[in-house]
Amino acid sequence: MFLVGLTGGIASGKSTVVSILRELGCAVIDADLIARQVVRLGTPAYSQIVQHFGDGVLLVSGELDREKLGAIIFSDPEKRCVINSITHPQIRREMLRQTLWYFFLGYRYVILDIPLLFESRSMTRYMKHTMLVYCDPQTQLERLMRRNSLSRDEATKRIAAQLPLDSKLPLADHVIDNSGDRDNTRRQVLQLHARLESSLAYLPVRITAATVATGLVVLACGLLRRLWQ
Numbered sequence: 001m002f003l004v005g006l007t008g009g010i011a012s013g014k015s016t017v018v019s020i021l022r023e024l025g026c027a028v029i030d031a032d033l034i035a036r037q038v039v040r041l042g043t044p045a046y047s048q049i050v051q052h053f054g055d056g057v058l059l060v061s062g063e064l065d066r067e068k069l070g071a072i073i074f075s076d077p078e079k080r081c082v083i084n085s086i087t088h089p090q091i092r093r094e095m096l097r098q099t100l101w102y103f104f105l106g107y108r109y110v111i112l113d114i115p116l117l118f119e120s121r122s123m124t125r126y127m128k129h130t131m132l133v134y135c136d137p138q139t140q141l142e143r144l145m146r147r148n149s150l151s152r153d154e155a156t157k158r159i160a161a162q163l164p165l166d167s168k169l170p171l172a173d174h175v176i177d178n179s180g181d182r183d184n185t186r187r188q189v190l191q192l193h194a195r196l197e198s199s200l201a202y203l204p205v206r207i208t209a210a211t212v213a214t215g216l217v218v219l220a221c222g223l224l225r226r227l228w229q
């Protein structure tokens with residue numbers, strides 16, 4: 001098995017591409033969803049964040065106020081480090097757990113949907129391939145304005161808060177250009193999926209796992225035989 005990191009920019013079409021991949025039966029791990037799950041009420045990360053930042057970051061329901069936390073992360077690098085040091089290990093652990101699950105289910109490759117893959121850098125080393133969901137700046141702006149009912153100015157500000165999509169192009173192994181219609185995007189996704197499915201890159205991990213498993217079985221059999229003698 002091998003890992004494929006999927007990324008893009010705000011409103012570039014990541015969810016659209018992920019839903020096509022899921023329709024094709026691909027294994028997709030959603031980093032954003034995991035990031036929300038690890039800070040749910042009652043989780044260890046939730047308790048640590050409340051301990052550190054106080055009740056001021058809570059909603060009346062007792063859940064974390066994600067907007068407030070987002071503002072802290074955005075404006076204060078030191079506090080951002082604290083929040084990351086609390087949440088990142090939990091997020092990685094859950095990603096690893098899901099990856100292993102898909103490995104045991106026999107998937108050849110697993111897609112990790114990580115919106116800030118290239119910004120955070122630490123995850124790229126685990127990816128055999130990276131996939132960028134791209135769309136041209138004008139289309140990105142129009143889609144963001146339409147989807148979030150934003151003015152041109154507001155949408156421009158949100159896009160400017162991220163690395164420009166064009167600067168991510170040279171970092172990606174594969175680019176899905178989502179500037180056109182959905183059928184066009186679907187065709188590109190089908191092509192890439194076929195390429196990844198036919199790749200033999202999944203073999204080394206499978207062979208290593210099979211060798212280790214065989215070794216463990218032989219060892220266990222040897223030990224049992226000794227115990228019986």
Ligand SMILES: Nc1ncnc2c1ncn2[C@@H]1O[C@H](COP(=O)(O)OP(=O)(O)OP(=O)(O)O)[C@@H](O)[C@H]1O
Pocket residue numbers: 008009010011012013014015016017115143144147178179180181182185
């Ligand atoms: N090829 C396309 N043609 C027309 N509209 C599209 C196309 N791809 C995506 N859209 C629309 O553009 C908007 C953004 O797409 P999507 O939600 O997939 O992007 P995203 O990268 O997941 O966004 P974000 O990370 O900001 O949540 C949505 O309203 C979606 O319906």
